[in-house]
Amino acid sequence: MADETPPEGNGTEAGEVVEAAEGAEGAEVPALGEREQALLDRLAAELGDGVVEHAEACGDLVVRVRPDSWRRAASVARSELDCDYLSFVAGIDWMPAEPFRGAPGGEPSQPSQPSDTAYGAAGSAGRFQVFARVQSTTDHHGVTLKTDVDESDPRAESWVEVYPGADWHERECWEMYGISFDGHPNLRHLYLPSEFQGHPLRKDFPLLAREVKPWPGLVDVEGPAGSDEAAGGDA
Amino acid sequence: MSTTDRPVATRPSAVVPEIEVDPGAFRHLADAQMNVELDTGDMVLNLGPQHPATHGTLRLVVRLDGERVLAADPVIGYMHRGYEKLTEYRPYPQIITLINRIDWLSSFANEVPFVHAAERLMGIEAPPRAVYIRTILTELSRIATFILFLGEMGLQVGAMTPAFFGFRDREHVLNVIEGATGGRFHPNFNRVGGLKDDLPWGWIAECRRTMDIVFKSCDDFEDLLMGNEIFEARTRSIGIIPADVGTSYGVSGSNIRASGVDWDLRRDGDAYLAYRDVDFKVWTHPDGDSYARYWVRLQETRESARMVLQLLDAIPAGPIMAKVPRVIKVPEGECWVETENPLGQMGYYLVSKGSTGPFRTKIRSASFSNVSILPWLLQGVYIPDIITILASLYFILGDIDR
Numbered sequence: 001m002a003d004e005t006p007p008e009g010n011g012t013e014a015g016e017v018v019e020a021a022e023g024a025e026g027a028e029v030p031a032l033g034e035r036e037q038a039l040l041d042r043l044a045a046e047l048g049d050g051v052v053e054h055a056e057a058c059g060d061l062v063v064r065v066r067p068d069s070w071r072r073a074a075s076v077a078r079s080e081l082d083c084d085y086l087s088f089v090a091g092i093d094w095m096p097a098e099p100f101r102g103a104p105g106g107e108p109s110q111p112s113q114p115s116d117t118a119y120g121a122a123g124s125a126g127r128f129q130v131f132a133r134v135q136s137t138t139d140h141h142g143v144t145l146k147t148d149v150d151e152s153d154p155r156a157e158s159w160v161e162v163y164p165g166a167d168w169h170e171r172e173c174w175e176m177y178g179i180s181f182d183g184h185p186n187l188r189h190l191y192l193p194s195e196f197q198g199h200p201l202r203k204d205f206p207l208l209a210r211e212v213k214p215w216p217g218l219v220d221v222e223g224p225a226g227s228d229e230a231a232g233g234d235a
Numbered sequence: 236m237s238t239t240d241r242p243v244a245t246r247p248s249a250v251v252p253e254i255e256v257d258p259g260a261f262r263h264l265a266d267a268q269m270n271v272e273l274d275t276g277d278m279v280l281n282l283g284p285q286h287p288a289t290h291g292t293l294r295l296v297v298r299l300d301g302e303r304v305l306a307a308d309p310v311i312g313y314m315h316r317g318y319e320k321l322t323e324y325r326p327y328p329q330i331i332t333l334i335n336r337i338d339w340l341s342s343f344a345n346e347v348p349f350v351h352a353a354e355r356l357m358g359i360e361a362p363p364r365a366v367y368i369r370t371i372l373t374e375l376s377r378i379a380t381f382i383l384f385l386g387e388m389g390l391q392v393g394a395m396t397p398a399f400f401g402f403r404d405r406e407h408v409l410n411v412i413e414g415a416t417g418g419r420f421h422p423n424f425n426r427v428g429g430l431k432d433d434l435p436w437g438w439i440a441e442c443r444r445t446m447d448i449v450f451k452s453c454d455d456f457e458d459l460l461m462g463n464e465i466f467e468a469r470t471r472s473i474g475i476i477p478a479d480v481g482t483s484y485g486v487s488g489s490n491i492r493a494s495g496v497d498w499d500l501r502r503d504g505d506a507y508l509a510y511r512d513v514d515f516k517v518w519t520h521p522d523g524d525s526y527a528r529y530w531v532r533l534q535e536t537r538e539s540a541r542m543v544l545q546l547l548d549a550i551p552a553g554p555i556m557a558k559v560p561r562v563i564k565v566p567e568g569e570c571w572v573e574t575e576n577p578l579g580q581m582g583y584y585l586v587s588k589g590s591t592g593p594f595r596t597k598i599r600s601a602s603f604s605n606v607s608i609l610p611w612l613l614q615g616v617y618i619p620d621i622i623t624i625l626a627s628l629y630f631i632l633g634d635i636d637r
Contacts (some may be wrong), residue, residue, distance in 0.1 A: 019473055026523075057568065057569045057570060057571070058352075058355050058356070058478045058568070058569075058570040058571065058572075059505065060570075060571050062569075068489060078483075084479065084483065085481040085482040085483075085485065085487070086482075086483060086484070086485045086604075087496075087573070087580065087582060087599055087604075088485070088582070088584075088597060088604075090584070090597040092586065092595050092597075093595075097323065097594075118567070118588060120568075120586050121568070121569050131584070131597075133571065133582075133584070135601075137482055137491070137496050137498040138498075140498075140503040142506070142571075144571060144584075162483075163483050163484075163485075164480075164484055164606055164611070165483055165484035165485040165486075165607055165608070167607065168603065168604075170606040176319075189312075190311065190312060191311065191312035191315040191636065192312060192315070195461055200317060200320055201319060207320060207321070207323075207324050219452040229242060
């Protein structure tokens with residue numbers, strides 16, 4: 001686990017990678033805080049080119065690592081960054097939400113989501129991502145780690161060996177997004193009955209209650225036509 | 236359930252001395268003993284889903300060797316309501332109503348991190364008065380949650396009186412919360428940018444009086460349970476969570492502070508609410524057992540009451556609502572906000588795409604991780620201790636199942 005260095009990582013100078021990452025990102029992302037920069041440097045020094053991208057989101061460090069460095073990122077975070085505390089592991093589906101089909105006049109009965117695919121902090125290579133947050137209970141810092149998941153064969157490395165608490169989180173992610181975790185001892189349903197079909201948190205999985213009945217609060221939410229810009233203009 | 240595919244638990248079989256007995260004699264005894272062998276195989280016992288020690292429906296499947304637990308498997312999901320999916324279909328003001336129901340004993344504290352996340356992304360800040368009232372109400376919900384625990388833990392070891400005290404005294408705190416928000420359990424009082432209403436007239440004096448009741452209540456619990464021989468026998472060295480195991484499972488809040496980890500997000504996390512203006516102590520206990528968890532929560536209840544009194548003295552005047560647009564639209568971005576809730580670390584990872592509703596909300600609830608340690612923790616304990624361990628971990632099923 002810890003000694004399973006990706007072959008690409010060995011040939012690269014750690015310092016070079018850090019500089020490269022900074023050069024690529026320095027132009028667009030705001031400067032990281034001192035503590036965040038130190039965390040990123042230590043992470044990059046250990047993972048080499050396993051670190052794909054980094055970003056700052058509301059003062060927190062978000063680091064995207066390569067899928068084959070995912071488990072190693074966990075062990076580095078635990079041993080080198082003193083992040084002894086696992087907050088969560090979760091999945092995300094960046095596909096735009098499917099427009100609502102059932103409402104009269106084709107009106108969406110949900111807050112409108114943009115139809116273009118825009119990836120969040122630190123970007124994404126495709127539709128699915130797994131992200132996790134680890135923290136230090138002694139130094140009080142934390143880092144959000146992300147990795148890309150292939151859409152055609154959604155799988156990621158399991159963290160259970162590093163953080164045993166990842167067990168339930170990964171089971172939840174597997175049933176909600178259909179992302180399987182290599183090395184997970186016991187990947188089975190957590191919330192849903194074992195015969196459940198489908199992956200509810202995927203964006204193409206419809207919310208059945210809304211298919212049956214349009215949301216009555218719609219009028220409240222969107223406001224009368226035309227007033228929306230006036231009210232939300234200073235947002 | 237079949238036990239053939241599992242190795243039978245090894246246990247030295249009783250040595251039966253060889254005695255020569257006339258087969259004709261004692262026939263009636265031999266008949267009675269015929270084919271009666273103690274089955275030393277393990278047995279599967281199903282606890283729940285309905286059990287008074289669980290706030291909601293938690294099912295626990297345990298494999299037993301005699302009275303000792305070999306393996307435990309919590310089965311959750313009986314109350315799964317799919318909040319993470321539902322948030323993607325609702326605008327922000329409606330989600331505040333929804334997330335009240337995650338941890339229903341401290342609903343107000345649930346609202347705070349979510350509202351904070353939206354406010355941070357929008358770049359607005361609630362006015363100081365609203366921040367103070369939020370802090371007071373968060374601490375009040377912590378007191379209400381813990382007082383119920385302090386009473387109920389007694390019930391699980393066979394003491395009825397503390398349970399009644401717990402319900403009685405919590406009612407005073409709930410009355411205060413109701414006085415300010417209009418709701419006993421689900422205040423739905425936070426708004427993005429502030430609060431729904433200001434405090435009613437006379438509320439501050441009422442709140443001070445209630446804090447006296449809380450102090451008195453804590454003394455009662457201490458007198459009743461601390462030092463009680465039965466209580467100590469049932470909780471001391473039972474269900475020990477070592478600090479490193481606890482953190483790697485994501486156990487947080489009072490549970491991890493009872494294992495000696497000096498970590499409280501009110502003090503150590505990003506500055507939120509008015510905790511930087513309050514002088515308070517973070518209580519820890521080195522033992523990590525059920526007793527330590529009870530002790531820490533008892534001290535934290537008192538500490539919260541002290542904090543409320545400090546905040547009531549310092550509450551500033553001013554508006555309770557920042558200037559926000561009528562339709563809440565959160566700019567594109569993502570934000571992680573965590574708070575120290577009564578049950579532990581509660582966090583929301585909010586991903587917005589500039590719409591009136593979130594694109595994705597990862598709800599990190601405290602009880603989920605606190606309970607995920609159960610398969611590890613329950614190995615080797617006796618059946619009656621399961622109940623005290625469950626009670627001392629103190630979880631709300633709505634907080635696990637979301």
